[in-house]
Every structure is written in C-alpha cells, then in structure tokens.
Amino acid sequence: MATRSVPSPNGAHQELVRALEELHRAAGHPGMRKVSALIAEGDHPAVVSHEGVRTALKGLNVPRWETVQSIVAVLATACVDPPRDPTAEVARFLPLWRAVREGEPGGMKSARELALSQGWGTDDGHWTAEAVVGVMINPFNAIEIAPSLAVPHEPLVSEDEWVQLGTGLIEEYGAEFALRAILRNLKGDYLGAEEGSPFGYEFPDQEAVEAHTAFRYGCDRLLQRLATEPNLLQRSIVAMHADETMDREDRIEMLRAESDASLMREVMVASPETWHELSEEAQHQVFGYLIKTIGPVGRFGLPPEQRFHIVWRIAEPPPA
Known part of the structure; x- marks a missing residue:
C-alpha cells in the first residue's frame, strides 16, 4: 500500500506538514502540476502525480519516504533567495518523516547517520533529539577534563576502531562500567598518567603489557588445542x-x-578443565612446551588473532 490515510495531521505529522508548507513557500509556491512535472523530469526515487503532491503538502495522508524525498528535492532546487541545498534539505526531512512513521524513536538519527552528519542541530536553532543526547553524553558537562587530554595529538586508533572496542566493552561488561571507565580516563586517571606520559600513549611498561596480552592469547589458543588433540602436551615436550x-x-x-618435581606434577595434568587450578609457573611451563614463539604482527586495537602470530612446536592439524 503506497499511503496511509490520516483524518488530519497532528503531532509529528503536523511538524512534517508545516516543514513542507514552509519549503513550498520558500520555493515560490509552484503549482502541484509543475512540481509533479519537475519530479518526472529529474532523477528522483519516485514518480509523483500532481494529486500526490497536493495530498502530501496538505497533510491528507502520510506519503512514502520516496515521495517526500522527491518533493523536497524539487522544492529545494527551486529556492533561490536564499538558495537551499537539496541534499541537506532531504536529510533534514528524514527524521521528520521517521517520527511520523516510527514514533518518537524514529526522529533520532542512526549511528551511521550521526557519524556522517555535521553538527548537532539545525540552522534555525531548534533542538533536535541528537542535540539533547549530545549535551547529556558530553563528559565536559559532568567533569573537569585533564589538561593533557585537551591538546592536539596523534590518535592511537581510528574512530571506527575506537567505537568497535567500546561496543565490545559494553557488550561484555555493561554500559555503566564503560561510561565510568571513560570518565575516569578523561579526569586524568589513564595508563601512563602517573609517570607523566601524555595521553598514556608512551606507557613505560608497554612491553610488559604487550607480553601479558600475548601470553593470555597464547593460553586461550593452546587450551583450544589441548581440548581436541590427544597427547599434544607430551608430543610438544619431546619437540622442545x-x-x-x-x-x-x-x-x-x-x-x-x-627439576622441580612438584611443578612438573602440575604441568602433566594440564587441561582446559584444570587450567585455572594451575600455578602461574606451571602455566608458563606448558606455554613454553607448546609455543615456540609468539609475537605482535599487527598494531594496537586489532583483534588478538590479527595482532599475534604463533609458531607452534607441533604444527596445527589442517582444518577438516
């Protein structure tokens, strides 16, 4: 069904109609047939009859988005004093139309739209849903940000990578943990802060951090192999x-x-089931038996499987 009949515009629909009326007026009140013809002549997503233009502008129905998009683009092109950018006008009308179709949540831009858009509000000074969120989420309004974080610097990861890392953190530990961790960092309590490292990018113990991360990743991988490959530990000892x-x-x-008999008794019963009962020394010994070398091959921010390359003492079996 192309349209949904509505007795009279109200609420979000009324906002859409008012915006269409204002744009129609700014374009010089072109006739409905003229608007329909211009749509047909251009490269627009919908063909709209003059009656379709009239019912949309009068608020007699809630048109499809393609209809609104086509009407808005033509009317914006017709504006000359001052001129209006059709692309910007179409973007302005999208949340208005969504609010009619989807209710209040529909007025909010998607995450990707927010990333691609410029600014938080409109030129007319009206508050948008995104602007309200922008004020509420801005840490500046809740804390004093550490001065070392407020100067130009070279980013460590891209914005997309930062968002992916944050999303994973929220999924694993919850939104409250993630938000409080962000605030703690912004207040100056970040890795390297006590040692005076700006932004924490030159953490003095970075090599130790890298080694620990590699060790934990290697342990996860070797446990996967121990769970499926019989006698892997014994064969790896011989290979070492x-x-x-x-x-x-x-x-x-x-x-x-x-030479430590007690340690070796722990080592020889190592398995995924007993791993967390082993001492750290026993875990390192098993690690040394199974893994010849492990080293970083990718930059910080990448998943462990892309950052670290493992050379096993016993090669992994080919995939089934």
Missing part, C-alpha cells in the same frame, strides 16, 4: 627437547623448571 634452534637461556630456564 629436540629443538636445536631454541635460545640457550630459554632452554636453561625450561630445564631448570623440569
């Missing part, structure tokens, strides 16, 4: 002892650990 390319200091450390 036979590895003539192994660093001398690493070999000495592994052999010294093997």
Whole structure:
C-alpha cells in the first residue's frame, strides 16, 4: 500500500506538514502540476502525480519516504533567495518523516547517520533529539577534563576502531562500567598518567603489557588445542627437547623448571578443565612446551588473532 490515510495531521505529522508548507513557500509556491512535472523530469526515487503532491503538502495522508524525498528535492532546487541545498534539505526531512512513521524513536538519527552528519542541530536553532543526547553524553558537562587530554595529538586508533572496542566493552561488561571507565580516563586517571606520559600513549611498561596480552592469547589458543588433540602436551615436550634452534637461556630456564618435581606434577595434568587450578609457573611451563614463539604482527586495537602470530612446536592439524 503506497499511503496511509490520516483524518488530519497532528503531532509529528503536523511538524512534517508545516516543514513542507514552509519549503513550498520558500520555493515560490509552484503549482502541484509543475512540481509533479519537475519530479518526472529529474532523477528522483519516485514518480509523483500532481494529486500526490497536493495530498502530501496538505497533510491528507502520510506519503512514502520516496515521495517526500522527491518533493523536497524539487522544492529545494527551486529556492533561490536564499538558495537551499537539496541534499541537506532531504536529510533534514528524514527524521521528520521517521517520527511520523516510527514514533518518537524514529526522529533520532542512526549511528551511521550521526557519524556522517555535521553538527548537532539545525540552522534555525531548534533542538533536535541528537542535540539533547549530545549535551547529556558530553563528559565536559559532568567533569573537569585533564589538561593533557585537551591538546592536539596523534590518535592511537581510528574512530571506527575506537567505537568497535567500546561496543565490545559494553557488550561484555555493561554500559555503566564503560561510561565510568571513560570518565575516569578523561579526569586524568589513564595508563601512563602517573609517570607523566601524555595521553598514556608512551606507557613505560608497554612491553610488559604487550607480553601479558600475548601470553593470555597464547593460553586461550593452546587450551583450544589441548581440548581436541590427544597427547599434544607430551608430543610438544619431546619437540622442545629436540629443538636445536631454541635460545640457550630459554632452554636453561625450561630445564631448570623440569627439576622441580612438584611443578612438573602440575604441568602433566594440564587441561582446559584444570587450567585455572594451575600455578602461574606451571602455566608458563606448558606455554613454553607448546609455543615456540609468539609475537605482535599487527598494531594496537586489532583483534588478538590479527595482532599475534604463533609458531607452534607441533604444527596445527589442517582444518577438516
């Protein structure tokens, strides 16, 4: 069904009609047949009869978006004093039409539209739904932002990557945790702040942080293999002892650990089920048996599987 009959415009529909009337007036009150003809002549998403133009402008029905889009583009093109950008006018009318069709939530831009749009409000100074959210979400209105965060700097990750990381944080730990973590950072309590590192980008213990992240990722991967590959640990121990390319200091450390009978009893029962019961020393020993090397290959912000490359002592079996 192309349209939905409405007895008389009210609420959100009335706002849409008023905006259409204002645009029609700014375009010089072109006739309905003239508007219909201009739509037909141009590259527009809908063909609108003169009766369709009339009913839309008079608020006699709620037209399809393609109809509103076509009418608005033609009327905006006709405005000369002052001129109006058809693309900007179409963007202005979209939330008005959505509010009619979808209710109050429909008046809000999508996340992608917000990212692509400029500013928060309209030139006429009216408050938009996005403007209200912008004031409420702006940390400046709740805290004093640390001065070190308020100067020009080179971003560590892109905006899209930052949003993806934040979305994952919210999904895993909840919105309250994420928002309070953001406020804590903005107040100056960020990694590297105590050591005076601007923005936390040059955290003095960055190598330790990288090593810990790589270790946790490697543990996750080796547990996946231990769960599906029989005797993997025993075969990896044999491979380690036979590895003539192994660093001398690493070999000495592994052999010294093997002299601890209590530690080795822990190591030999390592499995996904017992992993969290093992001491940290036992976990490191198992890690050394299964993984020859693990190193960063991608920059910060990428998923672990894209950041770290693992060289196994026993190669992974080919996928089934």
